[in-house]
Amino acid sequence: MDRRIFLKGSAAAGAAACLGAWPDRDAFAQARAETLRVVAEGRPNSLDPHGTGVSPASLGTFSNVYDRLIQFDRREVSAGLYRYDYARFTGELAQAWEESDEGRSLVFHLRPDATFHDGAPVTAEDVRWSLARGVSLPASKNQLATGSLKDAAQFEVVDAHTLRIRFDRKDRLTLPNLALTFASVINSALVKSHATEADPWGAEWLRSNEAGSGAYRVETWNPSQQVVYSRFDGWKGGALPYLKRAIVQVVPAASSRVATLRKGDADIALQLPPRDIDAIAGDKAVKVVSLPVTNSFRFVAFNTRQKPFDDVRVRQAIAYALPYKDLLEGAVFGHGTPLYGAKSRVPAEASFPQAFPYDTDLDKARALLAEAGLGSGFETTFSYNVADATIADPIALLVQEALGKLGVKVTIEKVAEAQWGALLTQRKVPFYVEASSAWFNDPDYFFRIFFQGDWRWNFGNFQDEELDELVNAARWETDHARYDEAIRKAIGIVFDKVPIVLLWLPSFEAALQPRLDGFTYYIHGQVDFRTLRSA
Amino acid sequence: MPRSLPLFVLKRILAVLPVLAGAVLFTFVIMRVLPGDPAAMLASGPGSGPEEVAALRRQLGLDRPLAEQLVLYVGDIARGDLGRSFTTGEPVVRDLLQRLPASLELTFSALLLAVATALPLGIAAALRPGSVIDHACRLVATVGTSLPAFVVGLGLIYAFYFALGWAPEPIGRLDGWMDPPAAVTGFVLVDSALAGDGPAFLSGLRHLVLPSITMALFALAPLARITRGAMLDLLSSDFIRTARSLGLSRWTILVHYALRNALIAIVTALGMVFSTMLGANVLVEKVFAWPGVSSYAIDALMSSDYAPVQGFVLVVAGIFAAANLVIDIVYGLVDPRAGRSG
Numbered sequence A: 001m002d003r004r005i006f007l008k009g010s011a012a013a014g015a016a017a018c019l020g021a022w023p024d025r026d027a028f029a030q031a032r033a034e035t036l037r038v039v040a041e042g043r044p045n046s047l048d049p050h051g052t053g054v055s056p057a058s059l060g061t062f063s064n065v066y067d068r069l070i071q072f073d074r075r076e077v078s079a080g081l082y083r084y085d086y087a088r089f090t091g092e093l094a095q096a097w098e099e100s101d102e103g104r105s106l107v108f109h110l111r112p113d114a115t116f117h118d119g120a121p122v123t124a125e126d127v128r129w130s131l132a133r134g135v136s137l138p139a140s141k142n143q144l145a146t147g148s149l150k151d152a153a154q155f156e157v158v159d160a161h162t163l164r165i166r167f168d169r170k171d172r173l174t175l176p177n178l179a180l181t182f183a184s185v186i187n188s189a190l191v192k193s194h195a196t197e198a199d200p201w202g203a204e205w206l207r208s209n210e211a212g213s214g215a216y217r218v219e220t221w222n223p224s225q226q227v228v229y230s231r232f233d234g235w236k237g238g239a240l241p242y243l244k245r246a247i248v249q250v251v252p253a254a255s256s257r258v259a260t261l262r263k264g265d266a267d268i269a270l271q272l273p274p275r276d277i278d279a280i281a282g283d284k285a286v287k288v289v290s291l292p293v294t295n296s297f298r299f300v301a302f303n304t305r306q307k308p309f310d311d312v313r314v315r316q317a318i319a320y321a322l323p324y325k326d327l328l329e330g331a332v333f334g335h336g337t338p339l340y341g342a343k344s345r346v347p348a349e350a351s352f353p354q355a356f357p358y359d360t361d362l363d364k365a366r367a368l369l370a371e372a373g374l375g376s377g378f379e380t381t382f383s384y385n386v387a388d389a390t391i392a393d394p395i396a397l398l399v400q401e402a403l404g405k406l407g408v409k410v411t412i413e414k415v416a417e418a419q420w421g422a423l424l425t426q427r428k429v430p431f432y433v434e435a436s437s438a439w440f441n442d443p444d445y446f447f448r449i450f451f452q453g454d455w456r457w458n459f460g461n462f463q464d465e466e467l468d469e470l471v472n473a474a475r476w477e478t479d480h481a482r483y484d485e486a487i488r489k490a491i492g493i494v495f496d497k498v499p500i501v502l503l504w505l506p507s508f509e510a511a512l513q514p515r516l517d518g519f520t521y522y523i524h525g526q527v528d529f530r531t532l533r534s535a
Numbered sequence B: 001m002p003r004s005l006p007l008f009v010l011k012r013i014l015a016v017l018p019v020l021a022g023a024v025l026f027t028f029v030i031m032r033v034l035p036g037d038p039a040a041m042l043a044s045g046p047g048s049g050p051e052e053v054a055a056l057r058r059q060l061g062l063d064r065p066l067a068e069q070l071v072l073y074v075g076d077i078a079r080g081d082l083g084r085s086f087t088t089g090e091p092v093v094r095d096l097l098q099r100l101p102a103s104l105e106l107t108f109s110a111l112l113l114a115v116a117t118a119l120p121l122g123i124a125a126a127l128r129p130g131s132v133i134d135h136a137c138r139l140v141a142t143v144g145t146s147l148p149a150f151v152v153g154l155g156l157i158y159a160f161y162f163a164l165g166w167a168p169e170p171i172g173r174l175d176g177w178m179d180p181p182a183a184v185t186g187f188v189l190v191d192s193a194l195a196g197d198g199p200a201f202l203s204g205l206r207h208l209v210l211p212s213i214t215m216a217l218f219a220l221a222p223l224a225r226i227t228r229g230a231m232l233d234l235l236s237s238d239f240i241r242t243a244r245s246l247g248l249s250r251w252t253i254l255v256h257y258a259l260r261n262a263l264i265a266i267v268t269a270l271g272m273v274f275s276t277m278l279g280a281n282v283l284v285e286k287v288f289a290w291p292g293v294s295s296y297a298i299d300a301l302m303s304s305d306y307a308p309v310q311g312f313v314l315v316v317a318g319i320f321a322a323a324n325l326v327i328d329i330v331y332g333l334v335d336p337r338a339g340r341s342g
Helices: A003-021 A025-033 A056-065 A124-136 A138-145 A174-178 A188-192 A254-262 A274-280 A312-321 A324-332 A362-371 A386-404 A417-425 A443-450 A465-475 A480-497 B005-033 B038-042 B050-059 B066-078 B092-127 B132-146 B149-163 B188-195 B198-235 B238-245 B250-279 B282-287 B293-302 B306-334
Strands: A035-040 A070-078 A081-091 A094-100 A105-110 A155-159 A162-166 A216-222 A226-231 A245-250 A287-292 A296-302 A336-338 A379-385 A409-415 A431-437 A500-512 A519-521
Touching: A025 A035, A035 A254, A056 A216, A056 A226, A056 A245, A070 A174, A081 A094, A081 A287, A105 A124, A124 A138, A124 A155, A124 A162, A124 A188, A138 B050, A254 A274, A254 A500, A254 B149, A274 A287, A274 A500, A287 A519, A296 A312, A296 A386, A312 A362, A312 A386, A312 A480, A312 A500, A324 A336, A324 A386, A324 A500, A379 A386, A379 A417, A386 A409, A386 A417, A386 A431, A409 A417, A417 B038, A417 B293, A443 A465, A443 A480, A465 A480, A500 A519, B005 B066, B005 B306, B038 B050, B092 B132, B092 B198, B092 B250, B092 B293, B092 B306, B132 B198, B149 B198, B149 B282, B188 B198, B198 B250, B198 B282, B238 B250, B250 B306, B282 B293, B293 B306
Parallel strands: A035 A245, A081 A519, A379 A409, A379 A431
Antiparallel strands: A070 A081, A094 A105, A105 A162, A155 A162, A216 A226, A226 A245, A287 A500, A296 A431, A296 A500, A336 A500
16 A cells, blocks of 8 residues: 555544544533542542552542441531531431440441442441451551441341441440441442452452442542542432532642643642642632641651650750741741640640640740750751652751751751651651641540550650550540540640640642532542532 | 574564563662661551551561562563552553553654654754754754753643643643543554544644653754764765765765764664653653653652562563664664674
8 A cells, every 4th residue: 555645544534533523512511510620649549448558549539439327527617618527427328326225336227228339239238248347457447446346246237227336335436437438338249259268358359449339430440540430320328419420630740730720621629739829829710728637737756765855855945946937937838727836834625736835935945955964955867758848848947947056956867758657667767847647636536646655656756654544544534524634634744745846737728610619628638529519 | 694584583582581580680679678668658547556567568478588579579470460559559560551652652752753853953953064053953952951851841831731722731641521542552542543533533642742842852952963963974974075076966965875874873862762761751741640651660669669660670671672672673774784793
């Protein structure tokens, strides 16, 4: 065949195909309004709510694809913007639930008509199997155990649509745990059909396949590029959502996410740095959402069992030397709620995180260092995770400069992300900056994770008997006044001994098209398609 | 006298095997020598204590002796299994099969663009040294090498997408609303042409333009410089002078005698540029959300995800070897003297 004739022929064929296949304009506009396009940096990596090494973005997937017995209710914070309410619950698969035997038994009544995406009815046996799976697999069992959900034998099928859970004692953390994605209900027959002897819970299969009853099903699962969701019209867990489709795309460059949003090609942009948020704040074509993440905090930590930070006066001196305002401005452009400068050393309320009673006061810092016998200063390293560099790098420089005024010579150490976890686990860093969060806001829950124990999350490597006693007493305290008293005392200890110095509460920030209504911020900071509407 | 082509190819393929084995061993050891613990990385949610980390290490097989891990790994490779990435949650083979065509498509189109610009530019510069066009060639080369790819990329996005609206959104290979054509080769342009899907072909082409230009600019500099240099040398050589004195036409001298001889240097440069582009365009991939192999490997490296990094190195080593083979064959075509020895 002559090359020239071939080329001409294929060009003509291409042109004809273009003309023939253009979609109808009106139909396209309609489809566009009912389709949501999210651009984010984070990408999901699993469809298994109990999976190991699950990325934060996967939690958004679980919320939309699976149902739980119950979910957190939400309240409106400003016109059209909601946030989850940690203290109130609403049914998802359960239409009602009641507690008996002094809270030692919880009975859930399932919606009788709910089905999984493959049409199989959702039964109490599915719920039992899913919870048993959750308490058996390593990635979910520790979390569920914080709500006394520990043993498969606790879950009892009463009849096809009734499930009972038994406890040794009433636990106020049970319901919050049941509202997390770890308590998602999975199509047990479907997963079992893919289970093997080596993998009885079907984890291998469920990682890249879904088995949910949630409002959306996964249409295309291409997690490192884009995931397409389509509405499950048979959903019974709530009112049928407005959006028929949702496309979540991974766009690593923040400037590209901003550009597509401002251009109207994307509807929601997540994980925007403060600078980009400030840059688009004046743009009428987009709406910026900003909420404090109350279960999260940015902090500077010491290894309290290593010299010189084993001396409480040294820690307090540094807490007085940190340039808090400059840190907040320099690192996140003021996008955070200060957790410093409380007026009183007595905690204002029994809640955590709350502002620490420290503010920049170099005279006090000098006096404390002198008292500790380090009036002429000392040398130390200040470390941070390279993956956190945008925020941690300015912090490190400001800390270095501020402590230099006290004669403390700080060497900055940047640690590769891959190495960071191992170093924290092995307590190899004396002084560092990090951010963290816990699932729940109960102060005793917070304290158990961050101020106790032998694990990485006890960032200050802190040990204090009195604090342990108070926190343990608060765990099962049912009397509010006594609970608050114990917690205030525990907070007082942390104020005084500063194993970590709190800096600020980070903000959850996203930008969206102004026509979108009903955006709900959840614990995981991902997008819940179910509540969104296009006005 | 050139030997038969199939024998030559076979010999070269056999010669590549030790290189690949070396690449496997090298990456395997390097990944484990580098500081970082995938188990500690994976167990990074509150609630994971030392026991969970130990259990994960067992599950990942990291508690076994290094030699045993290597034997297991080589056995897996022999079965075509490159392991599973825990950052993407997918088998590495699947990830690479999906991402390699994306990288190749972008690299090829950028290379095509670069060659189409660099050859005329270099030749013109060589014909008139010191002229405006020669300075232009030098300017383009300097700009191409000195401007970071992401600056060029962001600038192009701002101008052609955001301000002018000519280019499509800088996300991936196709319009987000569009269903991708059935994957046959993984190349969007080829697959959509095979499926007769006009809109997909057009969308794929439109999405290719800006990232290709960004990458081409990077490749333009070495190619244009080498073309210019080779042509300058040749145009002042004896046989060209002879050809001129014999009264051959300018065109014949330029294309048949000078350019053909310059090609050997250009093809060598092309091979090097191709290999570099394929593995080193992380920034272009990030800025355009292009689902290629380099950003995949970098993300994996950042989180001590061994399997994808090992898989990536193996595949890129293979491609590098293949590219060299192709270049050697092309040598034989453009210059019979190069033969097929070795």
